[in-house]
Amino acid sequence: MRLNEIIKLKGLTKKYGEKIAVDNLSLSIRKGEVFGLLGPNGAGKSTTILMILGLSEPTQGSVQVCGFDSTRYSIDVKKKVGYLPDQVGFYENRTGLENLLLTATLNGQTRERGKQRALELLEQVGLTYAANQKAGTYSRGMKQRLGLADVLIKDPEVIILDEPTLGIDPKGVQELLRLIRQLSKEHGITVLLSSHHLHQVQQICDRVGLFVKGKLLAEGTVDSLAQQILGENGHQIKIKASPLTEEIVGQIRKLAGVDRVEHEDGEMSIWSRKDTTLQHVLEIVLSSGCQVSSLSQEKIGLDEIYQRYFEGGEQE
Ligand code: ADP
Numbered sequence: 320m321r322l323n324e325i326i327k328l329k330g331l332t333k334k335y336g337e338k339i340a341v342d343n344l345s346l347s348i349r350k351g352e353v354f355g356l357l358g359p360n361g362a363g364k365s366t367t368i369l370m371i372l373g374l375s376e377p378t379q380g381s382v383q384v385c386g387f388d389s390t391r392y393s394i395d396v397k398k399k400v401g402y403l404p405d406q407v408g409f410y411e412n413r414t415g416l417e418n419l420l421l422t423a424t425l426n427g428q429t430r431e432r433g434k435q436r437a438l439e440l441l442e443q444v445g446l447t448y449a450a451n452q453k454a455g456t457y458s459r460g461m462k463q464r465l466g467l468a469d470v471l472i473k474d475p476e477v478i479i480l481d482e483p484t485l486g487i488d489p490k491g492v493q494e495l496l497r498l499i500r501q502l503s504k505e506h507g508i509t510v511l512l513s514s515h516h517l518h519q520v521q522q523i524c525d526r527v528g529l530f531v532k533g534k535l536l537a538e539g540t541v542d543s544l545a546q547q548i549l550g551e552n553g554h555q556i557k558i559k560a561s562p563l564t565e566e567i568v569g570q571i572r573k574l575a576g577v578d579r580v581e582h583e584d585g586e587m588s589i590w591s592r593k594d595t596t597l598q599h600v601l602e603i604v605l606s607s608g609c610q611v612s613s614l615s616q617e618k619i620g621l622d623e624i625y626q627r628y629f630e631g632g633e634q635e
């Protein structure tokens with residue numbers, strides 16, 4: 320194993336009866352990296368995380384964290400990893416500070432050291448003002464930030480966050496994600512987070528993996544993914560013209576390289592993987608006597624791909 324590979328999955332598979340929840344997943348996550356495991360509900364993200372943590376046994380394949388096999392050495396793995404589950408639980412009748420102190424002492428820290436760390440972390444996650452407020456009164460976003468502090472108080476090398484942005488308002492999401500990235504970059508912590516919201520997490524992830532129905536569709540930097548999936552030339556053409564008849568739209572649909580055409584109110588969007596499409600579209604439109612009022616061509620972004628592949632995830 321290469322030293323900088325902190326999490327290493329090889330042929331990881333999990334079956335529940337006949338159902339394959341995770342299908343032959345291989346992936347390496349490097350030290351200090353923020354990695355986003357992205358996929359719709361039911362893709363197998365939580366199942367993968369549980370196997371990484373050694374909380375669920377793989378049907379096949381292997382997981383290593385910091386060089387330890389998660390299945391055989393789950394205790395060693397738990398010492399290295401801070402885990403924030405999708406449902407964070409706190410003692411609602413205790414304050415935020417008391418909850419953190421409890422975690423610190425359970426992890427073998429002295430009360431003094433624990434209290435000092437807890438106060439530092441509350442400051443870092445922006446909860447100093449609520450330190451002495453009962454956790455039961457915290458909003459969902461505050462609980463997630465307290466959860467982050469709770470995970471960090473163990474001084475983990477790796478943190479794993481399952482759907483950390485779920486149920487938080489958009490502003491809270493931005494703040495939480497920025498905080499996660501900042502903590503990772505300042506302290507060299509490796510972060511694996513799962514999400515089904517690409518647009519939320521794409522700015523803070525060094526790399527993402529697109530996970531659909533238990534399979535990894537592609538992984539890489541956000542910029543490289545679109546290319547990997549669509550090839551070099553994936554792009555979208557938008558054209559406004561009138562009159563855009565069904566016949567014109569039909570002709571464009573038949574062009575080689577065109578994946579999809581949408582047409583509404585004199586405006587047409589064309590998804591293509593061939594550079595020559597723009598030229599052909601213009602020829603068809605102009606030769607039928609249309610007036611073109613606007614025309615644009617853009618590389619297809621990941622959002623576009625995400626929507627296309629992630630339609631059809633299991634419903635919540
Ligand atoms: P995600 O976290 O991406 O939403 P999950 O890992 O929770 O996906 O689930 C992946 C698939 O495995 C789903 O079809 C889910 O119903 C199934 N699954 C998850 N946990 C269990 C379990 N304990 N028993 C049976 N099926 C499960």
Ligand code: MG
Nearest residue numbers: 364365366405
């Ligand atoms: Mg899940």
